[in-house]
Amino acid sequence: MESSRHSSASMEKQMAAPPKSKGGWKSIKYMIGNESFEKLASMSLVMNMTVYLRSNYNMSGIFLVNVVTIWIGTSNISSLAGAYVSDAYVGKYRTLLYGSIASLMGMGMMTFTAGVPHFRPPKCTDLPNCIQPENWQLALLFAGLGLLAIGAGGLRPCGIAFGADQFDTSTAKGRKQLESFFNLWYLSFTLALIVALTGVVYIQTNISWVIGFAIPTSCLLFSVVIFLIGRHTYIMKKPEGSVFSDIVKVIVASIRKRKVAYDDESKCSFYNPHDSHVIQTQRFKCLDKAAMIVDSNELNSKGLPENKWRLCSLQQVENLKCVVGILPVWVSGVGCMLVIDQQSTFGVLQAIQMTRTIGSEFAIPPGWMTGIAMVTLSVWIFIYEGIYVSKLRKLLKRNPRLTMVMRVRIGIIMSILCMVTAGIIERKRRDSALNNSAYIAPMHVFWLIPQFMLSGLTEAFDSVAIMEFFTTQMPESMKTVASAIFFITLSISSYLSSLIINIIHKLTEPNPWLGGHDLNNNRLDYYYYIIAGFGFLNLIYFTFIGSKFVAPAKIMVVEEEEELQQVEEGGDGRKFSGAYHEL
Structure with missing residues (x-):
């Protein structure tokens, strides 16, 4: 009887015990683990894709650049479809899960293409008469790249948004936790970048492509497992329509x-x-x-x-007006992204035909050069946020942040300098190779550092400001739209780059500026100057047209600060509310 009473009391305690809460840091640790492994895999592939296709598929010239730019563009625009499916049908959790599985399958196929010689053409031994891949070999390659693009469409728009869902932002504690989450998310990105840049890319280029692809494949497998292990801790909001x-x-x-x-x-x-x-x-x-x-x-x-x-x-109409209102600034963003795209293809091709050795044995992987832009971006954000803003705020007793217009304009100027610098360096590289009758120019790859750093600064100033502008102009219900529009910007710039390359190739025949296996026979420097010209037109456009549409965002920020001050002092904040609706 007594044991029965104890059993009954135990059951009552269990029934009375509150259910285990979900969300918070117990969920984030799984999501950060998933994101870290996924980023390590994706970045190691993006940074070295040009080198892989050139060395293993004998691709060169226009075809190589088109494959890389179209793949990058498709990966970005698929984010729009991923955001729609997530909001309208399956929710963020399932979209992330399906995206992770698609990426794992795509990376697995890429590993097979590297490990099975029959899946790719024979290694080229007679430049420029290399055996090109057969159609079925290209079909396998494109299937793998397609799965990776589908996976990116599920992961990119939902990762941070799903993490933000785990915190209650209606409380001060939740808002502080969310800010810490963003910092931790960025830290995981930086660490994944360092590992991908220093380890995986080096293994791919100098040791084995099979091992170099098997590592990110394993990372993606771990990311899926970690994500599934934490599924019982996640707050999963139902889709409410797109x-x-x-x-x-x-x-x-x-x-x-x-x-x-x-x-x-x-x-x-x-x-x-x-x-x-x-x-x-x-x-x-x-x-x-x-x-x-x-x-x-x-x-x-x-x-x-x-x-x-x-x-x-009227709410639906006003939402569309917000989208239409950012288009003039969006056009300028496409112009800057166009410059950034050049370094992931032509910049890497330049590195391949330059001296990359340090000492007698160590050779710098060409893909490392793209990492310079990412490192520059990270370092500048740290300097700007951690030193410039925090120190000057204490000295000046006011907010010293650069305005959005200033940041975009500086970013455009950096893009012009990037292309002019790249053109000057390419001319010097080409002359050096031709004067020595050499395929590899006797000019060290470190000469490319300035143009990659300028590319990173272009992204640090322009891309970050453009993303901030998109976010501030959208109501809370359209934050996913802001992210999707940003990825569309990246996508359109990739497609536009491919279009310009093909047009220039056709217009400059029979001695095209671009194309072929040997950059020494091209005039890549002329192409860089043309892109710099587009950058100059972009600067004029933004100065006289685009910047006029950024001004409302500046007013909103100022008014919002006034509202916060009024709330702290017991004010009603009506001034901001009226200004917001009027804008």
């Missing part, structure tokens, strides 16, 4: 009502549900027609639209 579909609906509805005219806005009726407090802005008035009620039959008995592709809410 903003992307709302954007399409507004466009369709506004086109359908394009012939509808209204002279007096006060007499027009717009669909604005009672739970929506959105303020109708005066910009892009043509889109307002999507929310205009032109017929009482457009609403059912419950006051909801009969056809959501003909009548949208």
Whole structure:
């Protein structure tokens, strides 16, 4: 009887015990582990893809550059599809899981292409008459790259967002934890970069491509296992529908009502549900027609639209206006990304045809040069955030941060300097090789450091500022859209780079500036100067047009700081609220 009472009491305690809480740091440790292994794998592949395709598939010239740029572009634009699937159907957890599995399968296929000689053409022994890969060999290669692109589409838009879901940002403790999470996330990225740069890329280039690909494949396997182990600790929010579909609906509805005219806005009726407090802005008035009620039959008995592709809410319309409003700045971002793309392809090709030895035995892997840009980016962010901002704030007693316009403009100037420097170095490299009748120029690869550093500074100033602008211009419900638009920027720049390369190749025949296995027979320096010219046009465009659309973000930041001060002093913060809605 007594044992029965003890058993009953034990059961009551178990039933009364509160359920184990989810989220927080207990979840983040699994996610950081997953992210670290995934980043190590992906970065080691991206940094060395040009070298792998050239040395193992005998690719060269335009075809090689097209394969790399299109693959990078597709990996970025697939993030848009990943964000849509996550928001509308399966949620962030499953999107991350499926993306990790797709990346693992793709990396596994890449390892097989490196390990099975039959899967690739014979090693080239007679430059430039190398045996090219057969169609079925290319099909296997592209299938692996395609799976990697699909995996990137699932991982990139959801990683940080899923991590942010694990914290309660409605509390001060949750907000501090979230800030620490971002710092830890960036630290894991930096550590993965260092390992990929110093270890994996070196193994791939100087020891074995099979081992060099097996390592990131194993890392991806570990990342999937770690992610699954922590599944019982995750906070998994259900998908609530995608903003992307709302954007399409507004466009369709506004086109359908394009012939509808209204002279007096006060007499027009717009669909604005009672739970929506959105303020109708005066910009892009043509889109307002999507929310205009032109017929009482457009609403059912419950006051909801009969056809959501003909009548949208004002909130949906204003969301699209936010997207349209950032397009002028987005154009400038594409121009800067165009410069960054050149170093992952042509910059690496330059390194291949330069002296890379240190001492008598050690040879610098060409892929290491792309890491210089990443290291420069990381170092500058540390200097700017950790030294410049913190020290000057104490000295000046005010916020010393550079404005967004200044950062974008500096980034564009850096992009121009990057291409001019690259052109000068390439001319010097080519002349050195031709004067010595050598395929490998007797000029050390360290000469490329300035152009890769300038590429990293371009990203540090322009890319970070552009991403910040996208985020600040979007309401809370559209943060995933901001991330997706940023990845679209990267994607369009890759496709644009491929298009420009092919056009220049055609226009400069029969002695093309680009193409072939030997850069010494090309005029890559001329191409760099053309891209620098695009950068100069981008600077003019941003100065006179694009920068005008950044000004509202600056006003918002100032007003937000005033609001925070008013809240601390007991103010009501109405000034910011009004300014925000007016913008």
